Amino acid sequence: MAAKIRGVLVDLSGTIHVENTVIRGSIQALQSLRETGVSVRFVTNTTKESKETLLRRLTGIGFDIKAEEVFTSLTAARRLVDQRNLRPMLLLQPDAIEDFKGVDVDNPNAVVVGLAPDCFNYELLNKAFRLLLEGCPLIAIHKVRYYKRGDGLALGPGPFVTALEFASDVRAEVVGKPQPSFFKQALYEMGCDAQSAVMIGDDARDDVGGAEAIGIKGFLVQTGKYRDGDEHRLANPPFAVCKDFSAAVDQILTML
Amino acid sequence: MAATGEETDGRPSWLVRKIRGLLLDISGVLYNGSEGGGEVIPGSVEAVEKLKAAGYKVQFCTNEDQCTREQLVHKLARFGFKLLPTELHAPSPVARKLLQERNLRPLLLMHPGGLAEFEGMDFLNPNCVVIGGAEDQFTYERMNKAFRLLLNSDNPVLLATGCGRYYRSGSNLLLDGGPYTKALEFACDVKAEIVGKPAATFFLAALEGIHVSPEDAVMIGDDIVSDVGGAQACGIRGVQVRTGKFRPEDENHPTVKPDGYVDNLAQAVDLILKYN
Numbered sequence: 001m002a003a004k005i006r007g008v009l010v011d012l013s014g015t016i017h018v019e020n021t022v023i024r025g026s027i028q029a030l031q032s033l034r035e036t037g038v039s040v041r042f043v044t045n046t047t048k049e050s051k052e053t054l055l056r057r058l059t060g061i062g063f064d065i066k067a068e069e070v071f072t073s074l075t076a077a078r079r080l081v082d083q084r085n086l087r088p089m090l091l092l093q094p095d096a097i098e099d100f101k102g103v104d105v106d107n108p109n110a111v112v113v114g115l116a117p118d119c120f121n122y123e124l125l126n127k128a129f130r131l132l133l134e135g136c137p138l139i140a141i142h143k144v145r146y147y148k149r150g151d152g153l154a155l156g157p158g159p160f161v162t163a164l165e166f167a168s169d170v171r172a173e174v175v176g177k178p179q180p181s182f183f184k185q186a187l188y189e190m191g192c193d194a195q196s197a198v199m200i201g202d203d204a205r206d207d208v209g210g211a212e213a214i215g216i217k218g219f220l221v222q223t224g225k226y227r228d229g230d231e232h233r234l235a236n237p238p239f240a241v242c243k244d245f246s247a248a249v250d251q252i253l254t255m256l
Numbered sequence: 257m258a259a260t261g262e263e264t265d266g267r268p269s270w271l272v273r274k275i276r277g278l279l280l281d282i283s284g285v286l287y288n289g290s291e292g293g294g295e296v297i298p299g300s301v302e303a304v305e306k307l308k309a310a311g312y313k314v315q316f317c318t319n320e321d322q323c324t325r326e327q328l329v330h331k332l333a334r335f336g337f338k339l340l341p342t343e344l345h346a347p348s349p350v351a352r353k354l355l356q357e358r359n360l361r362p363l364l365l366m367h368p369g370g371l372a373e374f375e376g377m378d379f380l381n382p383n384c385v386v387i388g389g390a391e392d393q394f395t396y397e398r399m400n401k402a403f404r405l406l407l408n409s410d411n412p413v414l415l416a417t418g419c420g421r422y423y424r425s426g427s428n429l430l431l432d433g434g435p436y437t438k439a440l441e442f443a444c445d446v447k448a449e450i451v452g453k454p455a456a457t458f459f460l461a462a463l464e465g466i467h468v469s470p471e472d473a474v475m476i477g478d479d480i481v482s483d484v485g486g487a488q489a490c491g492i493r494g495v496q497v498r499t500g501k502f503r504p505e506d507e508n509h510p511t512v513k514p515d516g517y518v519d520n521l522a523q524a525v526d527l528i529l530k531y532n
C-alpha cells in the first residue's frame with residue numbers, strides 16, 4: 001500500500017519560475033499545497049547567486065517562501081565546511097560567496113567549486129590544483145556540464161571540477177542534486193522519510209532520477225529545461241510526468 | 257649466463273634483457289624547466305654523451321609543445337646538450353601531419369611559443385580543436401569557444417598533444433593540457449585523440465625512426481603515467497627517474513608499476529653501461 005505523502009520537495013528554476021517569470025499557476029498551487037499542512041522544502045542547485053539574492057527574486061515575483069525552507073547546494077556546502085571545520089579556497093562568483101560569510105578562508109585546507117566563470121582562469125585553477133596535491137579535499141557544489149547564458153551555451157563547473165580531479169587524482173565530493181546526501185539532508189530537516197516524500201522538478205536526471213534513487217517519488221514537470229522524451233532517457237520511468245507544477249500539485253493533493 | 261636478481265650482483269631487473277635503444281624524455285630528465293629557462297639536471301649532459309659514445313640508439317621523446325623543435329635544440333645547447341632536430345620526436349609536427357591528411361582546420365588552444373609548428377595552415381572556420389600546454393591561453397572564453405565548436409560539430413575532433421597532468425616550472429607545479437582536455441571531453445561527451453605520449457603510435461613511431469623494436473628498448477622519463485605507463489602499454493620497458501615532476505607517492509601508484517627506478521639519468525646510464 002502506498003505511504004501517505006507528508007513532505008514535498010520542489011525544484012525552483014524551471015519548475016516554479018524562470019528568471020523573473022512565474023510559471024503559470026505556481027503561486028496558487030503552492031498556496032493550495034501549504035493549506036494541506038504538508039511540509040515543503042525547495043531544493044536547488046543554484047550556485048551563481050546567494051540564497052538571499054535568490055529569495056529576494058522569488059518573493060519579488062510573488063512567491064510566499066521563507067529562507068528556512070530553501071535548501072541550496074551552496075548552503076549544503078557551507079554546512080559541510082562548518083561541520084568539518086574547513087578553511088576553503090572558494091571558486092565562486094562574488095554573490096555566491098555571501099553564503100560563506102564568516103567562514104575562515106585564510107591559509108586554505110579545502111577547495112570549493114561552483115559555477116564561477118570569473119575564477120576559471122589558469123592562475124586560480126593552478127592554485128586550487130596545488131592545494132589538492134597537498135591533500136586538501138575537493139568539494140563540488142555540483143558537476144553540471146554547461147548552462148545557458150545570454151549568448152548561448154557556456155561551460156559549467158563540471159568540466160573544471162573534472163580537470164582538477166584528473167590533475168590531482170582527487171575525487172570531488174559532489175554536494176548538490178543528484179547526490180543522495182543532498183536529498184537526505186532535506187528530508188531530515190522536514191522530519192520525513194523517503195517513502196512519504198515526493199520531488200517535483202524539471203531536470204529528469206538530477207531532480208527526478210536523483211530523488212528516485214533513494215526512494216522518493218519523482219514528479220517530472222514539462223517546463224523549464226524539459227525536452228520532449230526526457231522521461232524515456234531515465235533508467236526507470238518517473239513516478240509521474242505532469243504538464244507543470246500546478247498539475248503535479250493537483251495529483252499530490254489526492255495522495256495525502 | 258648473467259644472474260637475474262638484483263640481490264646477487266646488483267643488476268636491476270629492467271636490465272635483465274639486453275637493450276639496444278633508448279627513448280629519453282627531455283623535461284625533468286635532461287633539465288628542469290622554469291620561467292627563466294631552467295637548469296640542467298646534474299650528470300645528464302655526460303650521460304647522453306656516454307650513451308652515444310657506447311653506440312646506443314637514442315631518440316628524445318618529448319611532449320614539448322611550447323616551442324619549436326629548433327628552439328628546443330637551441331635551449332638544450334645552452335645546457336651543453338648537442339642534439340639535432342631529427343633526434344627529437346615531438347607532438348606538434350605529428351598533429352600537423354594528421355590535420356593535413358584529414359583536411360582539418362584547427363582551432364589551436366596552444367602556447368604562443370609553439371604556434372610556429374603550425375605556420376601556414378588554414379585556420380579560417382575551424383572544424384576541430386588542437387589542445388596543448390596552453391598555460392595562460394586557457395581562459396574561460398577560449399575554453400568556451402572550443403567547447404561550442406565541439407558541441408556544434410557533427411563529428412567532433414579533439415586532438416591533444418599529450419595528456420600530461422602537470423609539470424614543474426621552477427618551484428611551482430603547473431597544470432598541463434591534460435586536465436583541460438578532460439574538461440572538454442566531459443563537457444561535450446567526446447574522446448580526445450592523443451598525439452604525443454602516452455599514445456602507442458607516438459612511441460612506436462619514435463622507435464621506428466631508430467630501427468629498434470619495443471622489446472629491445474627502454475623509455476626513461478619522470479612522468480609515471482605518460483612516460484612509464486605509456487611505454488609499458490606498447491611493450492617498452494619503462495623506468496622512472498626521481499627528478500623533475502617525480503613525487504615519492506609515485507612509487508605507490510595504483511595502476512602503473514615501473515620496470516625500475518633510478519635517482520637520475522646519470523645513474524640509469526651508469527647501470528646500462530655496467531650491466532647491459
Ligand SMILES: [Mg+2]
Nearest residue numbers: 011013014202
Ligand atoms: Mg530546475
Ligand SMILES: [Mg+2]
Nearest residue numbers: 281283284478
Ligand atoms: Mg618529463
